[in-house]
Amino acid sequence: MKPVHRKPCVIANWKMHGSRQMLEIWLKQYVSGLPEENPVEVVLCPPAVYLSEARLYLNQLAKKGRIQLGAQNSYAEMTGAFTGEISPSMIREMGCHYVLAGHSERRQIFSEDDTLIARKVWAAYHADLTPIICVGETTEERNQGKTLEVICRQLAAVLPEEQLRLDPRVMVAYEPVWAIGTGLTATPLQAEEVHVAIREWLAARNRKVANEARLLYGGSVKPGNVKALLMQPNIDGVLVGSASLNAQEFLSICMACRQ
Numbered sequence: 001m002k003p004v005h006r007k008p009c010v011i012a013n014w015k016m017h018g019s020r021q022m023l024e025i026w027l028k029q030y031v032s033g034l035p036e037e038n039p040v041e042v043v044l045c046p047p048a049v050y051l052s053e054a055r056l057y058l059n060q061l062a063k064k065g066r067i068q069l070g071a072q073n074s075y076a077e078m079t080g081a082f083t084g085e086i087s088p089s090m091i092r093e094m095g096c097h098y099v100l101a102g103h104s105e106r107r108q109i110f111s112e113d114d115t116l117i118a119r120k121v122w123a124a125y126h127a128d129l130t131p132i133i134c135v136g137e138t139t140e141e142r143n144q145g146k147t148l149e150v151i152c153r154q155l156a157a158v159l160p161e162e163q164l165r166l167d168p169r170v171m172v173a174y175e176p177v178w179a180i181g182t183g184l185t186a187t188p189l190q191a192e193e194v195h196v197a198i199r200e201w202l203a204a205r206n207r208k209v210a211n212e213a214r215l216l217y218g219g220s221v222k223p224g225n226v227k228a229l230l231m232q233p234n235i236d237g238v239l240v241g242s243a244s245l246n247a248q249e250f251l252s253i254c255m256a257c258r259q
């Protein structure tokens with residue numbers, strides 16, 4: 001049995017997909033399909049340009065408490081001459097409570113390193129956002145038996161002990177790089193092994209934080225595999241990419257996460 005304070009969380013990461021029309025249709029379909037009682041926290045992370053429109057729609061739909069907004073990225077500073085970047089305080093002002101940090105696409109395609117990710121995480125906390133810290137190993141690293149070592153190194157680089165003392169809002173997403181967008185999913189046991197290691201890593205630094213932190217799994221999550229993942233004692237939710245683009249499919253994932 002999982003502690004009740006770790007409310008299951010499902011995150012929709014649209015990546016660079018969608019349009020204004022899709023946003024409107026998706027939100028209507030999603031909200032109308034929800035039951036009255038929804039014991040799952042749901043966070044929509046559309047491209048940043050759609051965040052304020054999403055906020056307006058959610059207000060109109062008058063069920064705004066049922067879905068939170070998050071951003072896919074934010075910069076490491078609050079303001080300044082950083083052409084093209086968006087600050088965490090701006091994201092917060094749009095009504096977001098979450099922001100992704102360290103996603104493997106940011107690491108690999110945009111060359112974000114641990115130093116930059118650590119600064120982004122710090123700035124996000126400072127702006128009253130909860131960063132969803134993404135960690136994960138490549139196929140090569142897994143084959144070399146280095147999975148847990150890589151995960152712990154990534155955590156240590158972006159979540160220094162000092163920060164763990166100061167800010168207890170910790171959310172980590174384990175996203176094996178080989179499972180993202182590939183159709184390959186970690187087995188529930190493979191994912192649980194890593195989640196246990198993450199919780200132990202946190203517990204060695206702050207037991208209370210470790211107990212309260214929600215640890216999510218991401219990588220080709222679908223309606224058909226989510227239940228078995230969520231049955232694992234240390235998997236508290238999922239981060240969903242491609243399956244979140246279809247409102248009905250995403251709704252089925254959310255329903256499967258109800259305890």
Ligand code: PGA
Nearest residue numbers: 180181219220240241242
């Ligand atoms: P996927 O993406 O569900 O399409 O594999 C997950 C993610 O990148 O967060």
